[in-house]
Amino acid sequence: GENVEQHPSTLSVQEGDSAVIKCTYSDSASNYFPWYKQELGKRPQLIIDIRSNVGEKKDQRIAVTLNKTAKHFSLHITETQPEDSAVYFCAASINSGNTPLVFGKGTRLSVIA
């Protein structure tokens, strides 16, 4: 089955700096890669996703990149703010039928003011 590795497990950045979180996946058939943000004590919520027919996607201060050949994808947050502090999860799935998302173990991002 699919296996998703995520790095780093913790990340501290100064407010205004950029943050990058990287994930690798094992199943070359995976074609959908969402990112979820979980604030302390809250539920995970989707912040951005990318499909395998696209190499990059951007939404304001966040962007995702995908390298299908290398089977890795990344989340980039620019101009970080204290409210970006949270745990971020990457995930992967195969869009056939209703296969489930397989999540990475998460990255705890701390933005220091």
Place this chain on the structure above:
Amino acid sequence: DAGVIQSPRHEVTEMGQEVTLRCKPISGHNSLFWYRQTMMRGLELLIYFNNNVPIDDSGMPEDRFSAKMPNASFSTLKIQPSEPRDSAVYFCASRAGTGYEKLFFGSGTQLSVL
């Protein structure tokens, strides 16, 4: 829509007791997933249903765990007997249509087994 609704929010029980977690998916969603979250293992998929039918329960850790979905609007996850290592946050999530659709999580149940 109120979103995915889970109950209880918190459950404290003693080792050996039966625990039942409940979930109401978003109306119209045809897939339901149970995840367990721990610091060590992150978000682990326990079981998922499509159109109320269990598809894959290979993530259920032991026979002590069971899940049902008797209709499109209700699912339960039962642990019997519970053990301290079952302590975790259990999330229910639902999704409409195919895999590209957004996955919506419930608020989770924080389970503590003493």
